[in-house]
Amino acid sequence: MNRSKLVGRFVVLALLFLSAASCSLHADLGQKSSAVTHVDMIVKMDHGDYWKTVKMGAEVAAKEYNVQLNFKAPTNENDYAAQIQMMKQSIADHTEAIILSASDYMALAQVTDQASYAGIPVISMDAEVASTKVKTYIGANNYEAGQKAAQRLIQLTGPDSEIGIINFVQGARNADQRAEGFMDYVARFSGIHLVGNVYCGSDELKAKRLTQQMILEYPHLEGIVALNAEASIGVGKAIDATGQGGHIQLITFDNPPEMLEKLQEKIVQAMVVQNPYSNGYLAVKSAVEAAEGKDIAERLDTGTKLIDLDNMLWPENQKLLFPFVK
Amino acid sequence: MSLRNRLVEPFEKIHYKKIQVIITFSFLTLTIGMVVLVSIMLYNKFSKSAEDNAYLNIGQIIDQVNTNLEFYVSGMKDIFEVVQDNIANSHDISGVQLHEQLSTILNTRKDLVSIALFTEDGQLVHNTPQISMRPNSMLTKQGWFENAKQHPGVLQFSAPHIENLFKQPYRWVVSMSKKIEYYEQGREQAGILMVDINFKTIDELSKRVSLGKKGYVYIIDGLGNIVYHPQQQLIYAGLKYENLESVLNYAYGTYVDESTGEERIITIKTVEPTGWRVVGVTYADETMTTRKDLGSFMIWFLLIVLIIVLIVSVFVSYKISKPLRVLERSVKKVEDGDFGAIIDVSGAYEVEQLSKRFNLMIRRIRELMDQIVKEQEGKRKGELEVLHAQINPHFLYNTLNSVTRLAEMGRKEEVVTTITSLSKFFRISLSKGKHVITLEDELEHVRNYLIIQKIRFKNKFRYEIDAQVEALSCMTLKLILQPLVENAIHHGIEMMVDEGFIGIYAWIEQDELFLRVTDNGLGMTEERVAKVLSNEGHLSGRGSGVGVRNVQERIGLYYGNAYGLTFESELEEGTTVTIRLPIIRAVDQGGDL
Numbered sequence: 001m002n003r004s005k006l007v008g009r010f011v012v013l014a015l016l017f018l019s020a021a022s023c024s025l026h027a028d029l030g031q032k033s034s035a036v037t038h039v040d041m042i043v044k045m046d047h048g049d050y051w052k053t054v055k056m057g058a059e060v061a062a063k064e065y066n067v068q069l070n071f072k073a074p075t076n077e078n079d080y081a082a083q084i085q086m087m088k089q090s091i092a093d094h095t096e097a098i099i100l101s102a103s104d105y106m107a108l109a110q111v112t113d114q115a116s117y118a119g120i121p122v123i124s125m126d127a128e129v130a131s132t133k134v135k136t137y138i139g140a141n142n143y144e145a146g147q148k149a150a151q152r153l154i155q156l157t158g159p160d161s162e163i164g165i166i167n168f169v170q171g172a173r174n175a176d177q178r179a180e181g182f183m184d185y186v187a188r189f190s191g192i193h194l195v196g197n198v199y200c201g202s203d204e205l206k207a208k209r210l211t212q213q214m215i216l217e218y219p220h221l222e223g224i225v226a227l228n229a230e231a232s233i234g235v236g237k238a239i240d241a242t243g244q245g246g247h248i249q250l251i252t253f254d255n256p257p258e259m260l261e262k263l264q265e266k267i268v269q270a271m272v273v274q275n276p277y278s279n280g281y282l283a284v285k286s287a288v289e290a291a292e293g294k295d296i297a298e299r300l301d302t303g304t305k306l307i308d309l310d311n312m313l314w315p316e317n318q319k320l321l322f323p324f325v326k
Numbered sequence: 327m328s329l330r331n332r333l334v335e336p337f338e339k340i341h342y343k344k345i346q347v348i349i350t351f352s353f354l355t356l357t358i359g360m361v362v363l364v365s366i367m368l369y370n371k372f373s374k375s376a377e378d379n380a381y382l383n384i385g386q387i388i389d390q391v392n393t394n395l396e397f398y399v400s401g402m403k404d405i406f407e408v409v410q411d412n413i414a415n416s417h418d419i420s421g422v423q424l425h426e427q428l429s430t431i432l433n434t435r436k437d438l439v440s441i442a443l444f445t446e447d448g449q450l451v452h453n454t455p456q457i458s459m460r461p462n463s464m465l466t467k468q469g470w471f472e473n474a475k476q477h478p479g480v481l482q483f484s485a486p487h488i489e490n491l492f493k494q495p496y497r498w499v500v501s502m503s504k505k506i507e508y509y510e511q512g513r514e515q516a517g518i519l520m521v522d523i524n525f526k527t528i529d530e531l532s533k534r535v536s537l538g539k540k541g542y543v544y545i546i547d548g549l550g551n552i553v554y555h556p557q558q559q560l561i562y563a564g565l566k567y568e569n570l571e572s573v574l575n576y577a578y579g580t581y582v583d584e585s586t587g588e589e590r591i592i593t594i595k596t597v598e599p600t601g602w603r604v605v606g607v608t609y610a611d612e613t614m615t616t617r618k619d620l621g622s623f624m625i626w627f628l629l630i631v632l633i634i635v636l637i638v639s640v641f642v643s644y645k646i647s648k649p650l651r652v653l654e655r656s657v658k659k660v661e662d663g664d665f666g667a668i669i670d671v672s673g674a675y676e677v678e679q680l681s682k683r684f685n686l687m688i689r690r691i692r693e694l695m696d697q698i699v700k701e702q703e704g705k706r707k708g709e710l711e712v713l714h715a716q717i718n719p720h721f722l723y724n725t726l727n728s729v730t731r732l733a734e735m736g737r738k739e740e741v742v743t744t745i746t747s748l749s750k751f752f753r754i755s756l757s758k759g760k761h762v763i764t765l766e767d768e769l770e771h772v773r774n775y776l777i778i779q780k781i782r783f784k785n786k787f788r789y790e791i792d793a794q795v796e797a798l799s800c801m802t803l804k805l806i807l808q809p810l811v812e813n814a815i816h817h818g819i820e821m822m823v824d825e826g827f828i829g830i831y832a833w834i835e836q837d838e839l840f841l842r843v844t845d846n847g848l849g850m851t852e853e854r855v856a857k858v859l860s861n862e863g864h865l866s867g868r869g870s871g872v873g874v875r876n877v878q879e880r881i882g883l884y885y886g887n888a889y890g891l892t893f894e895s896e897l898e899e900g901t902t903v904t905i906r907l908p909i910i911r912a913v914d915q916g917g918d919l
Contacts, residue, residue: 057559057560060556060557060560063539063540064540066539257495257496260496261460261496264460264461264462264463264490265460265461265462266461266462275559275563277559277560277563278559278560278563278565281559281560281565282565302563303563309462313464313468313487313488313490315485315487315551315552316562318487318488319558319559319562320559320562320563321488322488322496322498323559325486325498325525325526325529326495326497326498326526
């Protein structure tokens with residue numbers, strides 16, 4: 001009898017311990033469920049206000065959605081090989097989602113497929129990649145942006161004029177789409193003569209050089225469109241150098257501060273501005289959703305805005321144009 | 327029994343009045359009740375205080391931000407006043423001295439971007455530092471300019487904006503502006519004074535504030551324009567929505583906003599000099615985590631307590647009720663007639679005691695039953711003997727013998743007397759089979775006996791019968807005096823040479839009935855007395871057949887051992903036997919016993 005009493009007490013004690021253990025176990029599980037999501041963001045370039053703004057938006061989303069964000073980028077926008085390497089590293093690291101802004105539409109397709117096979121969802125941001133495995137595309141509608149630029153440029157130059165394109169990276173999806181949109185619009189006007197579509201490889205100096213060449217080659221050039229920030233800066237410098245500011249109508253892309261100065265000085269007539277902050281924010285948000293296995297929209301258009309001297313100081317545009325408080 | 331069986335067994339037959347069920351159920355109900363009550367109370371108390379704490383905490387943080395901002399803005403306001411004083415006291419706006427003064431002021435604070443004075447139509451009068459203006463700045467259409475113009479003499483704070491006036495890098499600034507008087511070459515002029523503060527300090531001040539993981543602080547001006555918002559771009563891009571309308575309705579306070587679908591706690595404070603509102607946004611699910619944690623903890627706690635209580639109470643009640651059940655089984659065995667059953671129950675003290683007492687009781691019952699059996703046997707035997715005595719052939723033979731002798735001698739009267747007495751004697755002896763008769767009848771019986779014996783022994787003795795009248799109606803066992811008289815005759819008188827005497831008396835004393843048979847015979851030794859009362863003293867065949875012992879036993883059996891015979895005897899003096907009986911009246915005792 002005494003023995004069984006003892007056994008009984010042991011049983012009760014054991015139960016108490018078990019219950020205490022189950023409590024702490026539960027607490028552990030609870031913590032795990034709200035754990036961080038690891039997201040790698042691979043963009044085209046590790047400098048430039050555009051990418052800094054993308055990063056800023058991404059970081060806000062990372063805070064909001066409890067994401068451990070790993071921001072990776074090559075130094076040079078042309079360097080798609082480095083991007084492939086980074087993709088491979090991310091796959092090896094078993095990150096939970098990858099956000100890719102592909103420098104090359106085709107070159108990064110294979111590694112994107114690989115990531116998908118490894119069970120890592122890939123979110124395409126800013127520039128698309130030639131893979132059907134991509135969960136979603138977040139960014140501007142580049143074709144439309146190209147058309148917007150063309151529409152404004154033709155308004156400025158008139159329907160009979162010579163215009164040129166300073167493009168950035170050949171093979172980058174957004175570059176091609178912008179050019180395509182631009183050229184498709186221009187093609188409606190028989191009087192418009194497109195003198196060239198040249199690639200500067202996101203190199204300001206090369207852009208400047210190409211612009212100067214173009215101006216030399218086509219002295220009657222009336223309009224230039226520069227399809228990204230670096231190209232724009234280069235074109236701006238080339239126009240400065242000619243001292244003919246305002247003679248050649250200039251539509252640029254993105255909003256580096258030096259170009260805003262030129263907008264106020266009426267050297268640049270308008271700029272097509274994307275929403276890098278939204279891109280970064282939405283990309284991370286979608287990455288979290290994709291990592292959780294939720295269905296997400298195939299495309300998220302963050303829109304573009306045509307900014308000119310009249311609307312550049314509207315409060316909502318100021319924050320878009322000057323994302324950083326310095 | 328394995329543990330499993332022990333735990334399962336109690337569930338097999340649920341009887342609602344079983345101790346085990348009662349204990350388990352009441353234990354459970356009580357504990358659940360208490361735990362639920364305590365849990366609810368604790369939960370409410372804790373969650374209330376957690377909520378209060380959260381609110382307090384948020385309030386304090388917002389207060390802090392507000393204080394910092396007010397302090398900062400007041401400092402700037404002071405600087406503006408110094409600048410204004412300097413300009414007002416200066417005779418010539420373009421004087422070198424003024425420029426130096428303003429430069430000094432500008433250099434004291436790193437976050438002062440520029441000081442500039444414009445005419446009312448937007449022409450630059452003076453600026454420090456002296457940087458040339460950008461074209462196309464459209465300054466007259468900017469908020470700070472228009473407001474200052476519309477409210478002369480009142481210091482205006484603009485919302486943060488991009489300063490695009492001077493050829494220096496674009497910067498986010500807050501412009502303080504006011505319409506003031508200044509002197510240009512001694513002439514008083516009206517102009518708009520502007521001091522730009524770098525927005526960075528305010529931005530960082532606000533950015534540093536953290537309200538939980540998702541919470542944030544934002545600032546709006548009196549018109550609802552965003553001064554600072556960590557997600558300003560998202561709001562402009564339409565990805566986020568901030569319910570500014572309701573915020574504008576409050577200058578101070580806390581409320582819960584659900585316009586974004588999430589429960590958010592909004593805390594508002596107004597920065598006095600600027601009319602800005604500092605708005606703290608905290609997510610209820612975050613600040614109320616304590617409540618959620620507490621809730622889930624309480625539920626787990628409740629569940630575990632429940633399980634433990636269930637197990638413990640089942641176990642405890644099983645422990646308590648098990649010996650009782652064993653006891654019950656034993657009692658049932660006894661009920662079925664097995665008085666040999668000895669219960670060996672250990673367990674709770676009470677149960678142990680109960681089983682001990684029960685065992686004692688069983689033993690007592692067993693003893694009593696044995697006794698009853700013995701008594702019944704004795705009674706039967708006594709009655710049989712009485713039955714024998716009723717038709718004792720020996721006595722009949724002797725009596726008839728003496729009658730024959732008397733008849734031969736022609737003593738007709740004595741024959742008649744003897745026969746009459748014999749007939750009466752037998753009638754009372756039989757008394758329709760009754761065991762109990764009145765004392766009157768009993769005395770009549772013994773009288774008849776004495777008459778017969780006196781004739782038979784040829785008047786060898788005298789006798790006397792004396793009884794109190796009230797004693798006559800008392801009931802007594804029949805044939806209790808006759809054996810004593812017979813004993814007196816055979817052992818006391820028969821052997822005597824002198825005339826014998828037998829006295830028979832009955833009286834009531836202290837609510838008891840006393841009968842006495844006394845003789846003056848030979849008397850008895852003490853051993854003889856003992857023998858008379860034992861078997862050996864029984865003179866079978868010789869007397870009436872019923873011995874003294876039989877009388878003693880019958881009295882004992884009918885009235886209890888408190889009653890019976892007492893002998894007083896002395897050799898050569900005689901013997902006195904006293905019978906003590908309870909008083910039972912004839913009226914009370916209608917039937918036979």
